[in-house]
Amino acid sequence: MHSKGNSCCCSFDECKLGTEWLLSRTRHRPKIAVICGSGLGFLAESISNKQAFRYEDIPNFPVSTVPGHDGQLVFGYINDKPCVFMQGRFHLYEGYSLCKVTLPVRMFKLMGVEMIIVTNASGGLCQDFKVGDIMVIKDHINLPGFAGQHPLCGPNDERFGIRFPCMSDAYSKDLRKLALDISTELGYSDFVREGVYCMVSGPNFETVAEARMLHILGSDSVGMSTIPEVTVAKHCGLRVLGLSLITNKVPLDYSNEEKVNHEEVLHISKMRAEMLQNVLNTFIARSDQVETINSC
Numbered sequence: 001m002h003s004k005g006n007s008c009c010c011s012f013d014e015c016k017l018g019t020e021w022l023l024s025r026t027r028h029r030p031k032i033a034v035i036c037g038s039g040l041g042f043l044a045e046s047i048s049n050k051q052a053f054r055y056e057d058i059p060n061f062p063v064s065t066v067p068g069h070d071g072q073l074v075f076g077y078i079n080d081k082p083c084v085f086m087q088g089r090f091h092l093y094e095g096y097s098l099c100k101v102t103l104p105v106r107m108f109k110l111m112g113v114e115m116i117i118v119t120n121a122s123g124g125l126c127q128d129f130k131v132g133d134i135m136v137i138k139d140h141i142n143l144p145g146f147a148g149q150h151p152l153c154g155p156n157d158e159r160f161g162i163r164f165p166c167m168s169d170a171y172s173k174d175l176r177k178l179a180l181d182i183s184t185e186l187g188y189s190d191f192v193r194e195g196v197y198c199m200v201s202g203p204n205f206e207t208v209a210e211a212r213m214l215h216i217l218g219s220d221s222v223g224m225s226t227i228p229e230v231t232v233a234k235h236c237g238l239r240v241l242g243l244s245l246i247t248n249k250v251p252l253d254y255s256n257e258e259k260v261n262h263e264e265v266l267h268i269s270k271m272r273a274e275m276l277q278n279v280l281n282t283f284i285a286r287s288d289q290v291e292t293i294n295s296c
């Protein structure tokens with residue numbers, strides 16, 4: 001596959017090189033990958049038989065530049081399920097192309113991963129949401145994608161997936177149901193919701209007028225990540241679950257004096273650590289209850 005002009009910078013061979021480098025250094029063969037959002041790296045703490053690789057050592061891998069994103073790939077087990085956790089993700093606003101942002105997802109596919117769980121911190125737009133709520137992502141609005149910032153732009157490599165992938169079932173219904181059932185069983189139904197996540201490029205937080213627009217468009221929460229990874233995961237046939245922690249409310253009127261900042265986002269992530277980890281670990285433990293691959 002040749003890439004030209006403004007096209008994809010991460011070829012199949014580049015993904016393969018990084019994957020083979022990892023597989024030759026670990027006996028782990030993960031089936032589930034977890035991407036930890038801002039301040040959510042603790043999710044990897046309960047892994048057993050851990051083996052970690054710093055991002056800077058992995059061929060072709062980007063490096064983390066944002067506080068709250070540690071920058072290592074951790075292999076191991078959660079309840080006997082082989083997993084790999086990204087302690088730190090990449091964002092468009094860091095200056096990475098979306099191909100680079102999503103390169104780990106394609107490497108996961110090449111190493112045999114079948115399901116990806118994406119987590120993030122986001123601002124609540126839905127007026128019913130409270131700070132600390134966990135939103136199971138039902139659907140998304142890919143705002144940068146509308147403007148041509150899309151990880152699948154450029155020549156399509158059929159070894160990963162088809163040219164025109166369907167996205168209407170990006171977040172598997174069965175996986176969402178399992179996550180919601182588990183939340184109810186854990187007694188968390190008061191603060192676990194479902195909703196639509198919208199991505200903006202960042203790095204600034206929203207103006208009031210922008211927040212109002214996103215709300216009118218049908219977004220329940222807003223962040224600066226996740227959708228590129230989900231899009232690439234769906235393109236290459238991975239099942240997807242998305243969990244978004246509402247770390248702040250996004251002001252929708254001018255009388256609201258609240259000001260969001262990244263430190264607050266990290267603080268709230270830490271506060272909700274235990275609950276999010278309980279949902280995630282129970283979900284992983286029971287993930288084989290949902291074997292069907294949904295596709296349209």
Ligand SMILES: O=P(O)(O)O[C@H]1O[C@H](CO)[C@@H](O)[C@H]1O
Nearest residue numbers: 037038120121224225262265
């Ligand atoms: O989406 P994650 O990586 O969780 O991070 C969210 O938190 C950061 C802002 O505080 C932004 O990067 C936003 O996208």
Ligand SMILES: Nc1nc2[nH]cnc2c(=O)[nH]1
Nearest residue numbers: 121122123222223224265
């Ligand atoms: N864009 C955006 N990203 C976030 N990440 C965490 N909170 C927010 C927010 O309010 N807006």
